[in-house]
Amino acid sequence: MYKKLLLKDKKVVVTxxxxxxxxxxxxxxxxxxxxxxxxxxxxxxxxTKTEQLVGSVGFKYKISATSLVENIKMxxxxxxxxxGIDILxxxxxxxxxxxxxxxxxxxxxxTLDLNLTGAxxxxxxxLPLMVAQKKGHVMNVxxxxxxxxxxxxxxxxxxxxxxxxFSEALAKEVGRYNIQVNCFAPGILDGGVAMGIPENKIRxxxxxLSIKRIATFDxxxxxxxxxxxxxxxxxxxxxxIFDGGL
Amino acid sequence: xxxxxxxxKHFLVYGGSGHVGHALVCALLQEGHKVTxxxxxxxxxxxxxxxxxxxxxxxxxxxxxxxxPLDGIAFCIGLDKKAxxxxxxxxxxxxxxxxxxxxxxxxxxxxxQAGLPSLRQSSNPNIVFIGSLVGSKAFISPLEFAASQGAMxxxxxxxxxxxxxxxxxxxxxxPGVLEGGASENLSxxxxxxxxxxxxxxxxxxxxxxxxxxxxxxxxxxxxxxKTIVLDGGL
Numbered sequence: 039m040y041k042k043l044l045l046k047d048k049k050v051v052v053t054x055x056x057x058x059x060x061x062x063x064x065x066x067x068x069x070x071x072x073x074x075x076x077x078x079x080x081x082x083x084x085x086t087k088t089e090q091l092v093g094s095v096g097f098k099y100k101i102s103a104t105s106l107v108e109n110i111k112m113x114x115x116x117x118x119x120x121x122g123i124d125i126l127x128x129x130x131x132x133x134x135x136x137x138x139x140x141x142x143x144x145x146x147x148x149t150l151d152l153n154l155t156g157a158x159x160x161x162x163x164x165l166p167l168m169v170a171q172k173k174g175h176v177m178n179v180x181x182x183x184x185x186x187x188x189x190x191x192x193x194x195x196x197x198x199x200x201x202x203x204f205s206e207a208l209a210k211e212v213g214r215y216n217i218q219v220n221c222f223a224p225g226i227l228d229g230g231v232a233m234g235i236p237e238n239k240i241r242x243x244x245x246x247l248s249i250k251r252i253a254t255f256d257x258x259x260x261x262x263x264x265x266x267x268x269x270x271x272x273x274x275x276x277x278x279i280f281d282g283g284l
Numbered sequence: 285x286x287x288x289x290x291x292x293k294h295f296l297v298y299g300g301s302g303h304v305g306h307a308l309v310c311a312l313l314q315e316g317h318k319v320t321x322x323x324x325x326x327x328x329x330x331x332x333x334x335x336x337x338x339x340x341x342x343x344x345x346x347x348x349x350x351x352x353p354l355d356g357i358a359f360c361i362g363l364d365k366k367a368x369x370x371x372x373x374x375x376x377x378x379x380x381x382x383x384x385x386x387x388x389x390x391x392x393x394x395x396x397q398a399g400l401p402s403l404r405q406s407s408n409p410n411i412v413f414i415g416s417l418v419g420s421k422a423f424i425s426p427l428e429f430a431a432s433q434g435a436m437x438x439x440x441x442x443x444x445x446x447x448x449x450x451x452x453x454x455x456x457x458x459p460g461v462l463e464g465g466a467s468e469n470l471s472x473x474x475x476x477x478x479x480x481x482x483x484x485x486x487x488x489x490x491x492x493x494x495x496x497x498x499x500x501x502x503x504x505x506x507x508x509x510k511t512i513v514l515d516g517g518l
Contacts, residue, residue, distance in 0.1 A: 040288065041289075041290045043288065069288075121410045209517040213484045248445050249448050249451070253506045258506070261503075269498075272492040273514050274498075274517030276513055276517075
């Protein structure tokens with residue numbers, strides 16, 4: 039039995055795609071038939087590794103998600119190369135496990151700048167391509183920490199809650215152009231920002247889950263690939279909680 | 285590469301003759317799966333080598349037992365036409381409100397109990413309810429229906445905790461106004477208001493709900509206890 043590819047010939051941009059969930063999303067989209075451009079800010083070795091893994095259908099851009107100028111330049115290049123883009127996945131983010139007492143204003147601003155303002159800037163750069171073709175899907179990668187009460191860093195939780203509101207309001211604004219905007223909110227995954235969580239807290243978290251295990255990057259990415267596909271054509275302004283039943 | 289190799293699975297669809305139920309049965313068959321589908325008022329007339337059809341009345345029939353592995357159950361049960369009429373609270377019968385919620389819950393619990401031994405034999409079992417937006421967002425609808433949908437959302441959250449030990453995921457898909465089906469009974473004004481507030485400025489389609497249900501039945505390995513709203517951004 040064979041199944042058609044979900045993202046055949048789709049043009050996808052993934053921010054923060056060099057490692058962790060971002061890399062898994064790049065690979066999942068490519069496996070489903072998409073061409074993928076991914077961005078990264080610092081880790082050249084990780085980005086090269088992702089590029090090797092994805093093969094000829096993927097390529098990297100070293101740009102910051104917080105630079106409007108760089109993102110607009112990338113959008114123009116992709117317009118020339120691809121003619122437009124179909125899907126934007128805002129995944130770039132950071133987290134540092136600091137309690138309120140130890141968090142400096144600069145820590146707060148850095149997290150909000152990348153996690154929330156970065157999504158705004160990327161959308162600002164790529165949305166005109168989707169509006170022009172009157173079709174598109176923006177998926178903002180939020181977090182369970184943005185929708186539930188969790189013992190998570192306040193800057194991270196605030197930024198991810200902001201992404202949920204951003205997704206809802208943007209969905210209202212651009213729905214008339216047949217552009218869907220949704221938010222994907224995973225719980226703790228096996229790596230990435232979760233690496234800083236103490237082991238006893240991870241155990242407590244797993245105890246509360248219906249599924250009794252932490253999800254892999256790969257299964258989160260496969261779910262995300264479906265949710266940005268044409269098979270999911272009537273969802274907009276929604277937040278998809280991917281948490282194993284907390 | 286144009287296609288990915290997948291394994292044939294077996295699904296049970298309660299209410300396979302309804303608007304969304306029929307679309308779901310067709311979509312699952314198109315994917316190459318085996319489907320056992322039930323009907324009550326409208327007989328399923330299509331024939332397919334992978335389709336088994338069973339009469340089932342939610343108010344009187346015993347839940348279906350599938351021998352051997354079962355990969356998922358979908359509940360696509362609606363209310364009869366009489367119960368779809370929108371009434372003011374003064375005109376509604378409190379007894380009817382309770383009865384609808386009771387019928388849906390009884391079918392859900394009974395259907396899952398009957399299916400458990402077979403679901404446990406699957407490597408990735410899933411249960412999906414096709415509910416409605418009215419269980420999650422404020423929308424004018426028959427009180428009986430709204431109460432039953434809200435009750436189902438609560439039931440799904442609790443059941444997800446219980447069923448998780450067997451790796452069974454249970455979720456609900458809550459569509460907004462669709463083209464055709466029960467939405468045909470809504471007033472013109474209500475449908476106009478819906479479009480005015482819907483981000484995508486259109487009604488949904490039965491196949492769009494079916495596509496979501498197919499993914500949850502076939503692929504979902506981690507989402508459970510959730511209500512997935514499909515309303516075009518209301």
